[in-house]
Amino acid sequence: MTLTLADARTIITAAEAKASEIGQPMNIAVADAGGNIISHVRMDGAWLGGIDISINKAFTARAFDIQTKDLGDNSQPNQQYYGIHASNHGRIVIFAGGIPLTRDGEVVGAVGVSGGSGEQDQAVAEAGAKAPLA
Template sequence: MSTTTVTPLTTADAEVLITAARHAAEAAGATVSITVLDAGGHLLAFRRDDRAVLIAGETSTRKAYTALQLDAATADLVDLVKPDGPFHSLTTALDRPLLFIAGGLPIHRDGRLIGAIGVGGGAPEQDHSFATTAVEALSR
């Protein structure tokens, strides 16, 4: 059996993610907070625009955490937790709160989950777009 080592998410990677998301948000005229977590759910990087609403810091972090824990884009989970959805109780099932609003994405390297990014402060579709831009920048 061979074991493949996957390089973990680094602080340099986190800077690429933060910079790409920030530039995308600036181009759209949005003020946001951006959170990058490593595979263990630990904070690797955080940035909040000066004019971003304060709650954006919390939402970006929860979005990243949710994307990491469920290994899925938060945008893809919204319908699953609605009252008639199959996972409606998931929002209160864990000690640490999850957030099912678009803007959180898992980050993979060589097919393995290595972390997550969350963006908060814009409209949900914008936050998802900014996070997607960041993940794409990292894969270049």
């Protein structure tokens, strides 16, 4: 049970609509149950540096089955996972914008967004995560 390319496109379309609504171009990536990317788009004008970050927010959200903003709370100095961002060959992102995607209670992939403030990235990722899949 994993996501299809059609699922990924549905998620990306919903996220893009939200990014356009708030007027902030974004990188949006969707990963499958194995943490491997299914699709990525960089909207016109979005950060070059956000390519890697969006892909790795999706990876991180699936790697630990947690939203990256919640992982971030636990990864500040003196918290239980401080230093985790140096693991997994630099693929761990510990700030908002990565959300696991579930189906029947099981994590089947994740969406990652990068291009704006933490709040903006999170809002766009949430819009993607809420898209109804076929």
